[in-house]
Amino acid sequence: MNMEAPTPFPAAHRAFEEVSFDRRELGVILRLYGQMVAAGEWRDYGISCLRDLAVFCVFRRTAENPLYRIEKRPKLRARQGIYAVVGMDGQVLRRGHDLAAVLRVLEKKLIRPVEG
DSSP: OOOOOOOOOOGGGSOOOOOOOOHHHHHHHHHHHHHHHHTTSOOEEEEEEOSSOEEEEEESSTTSOOSEEEEEOGGGTTTTOSEEEEETTSOEEEEESOHHHHHHHHHGGGOOOOOO
């Protein structure tokens, strides 16, 4: 009886690696999320990790479309920037290389005039 080693799967069939947010990035995002929940602006979120991008979606209500999408696209690192905030209508509100700086566009939503 002749024993042969098993044939390995070709590289094309290997599972793809997903893009995801790391612990530091999630800390920055969840800090803003907590502030917006405390202000009554946001109520739910969802995270998707795909082949080309990772997305953190923010919802006012669970059954609605997301108010904002915070996207991480590593392929854009050398060009416009790895991070982007996209509005409900698909318009890119801000794009850049620094996540905290990109999220400042959403922090402006917290600033409201005080009624006296």
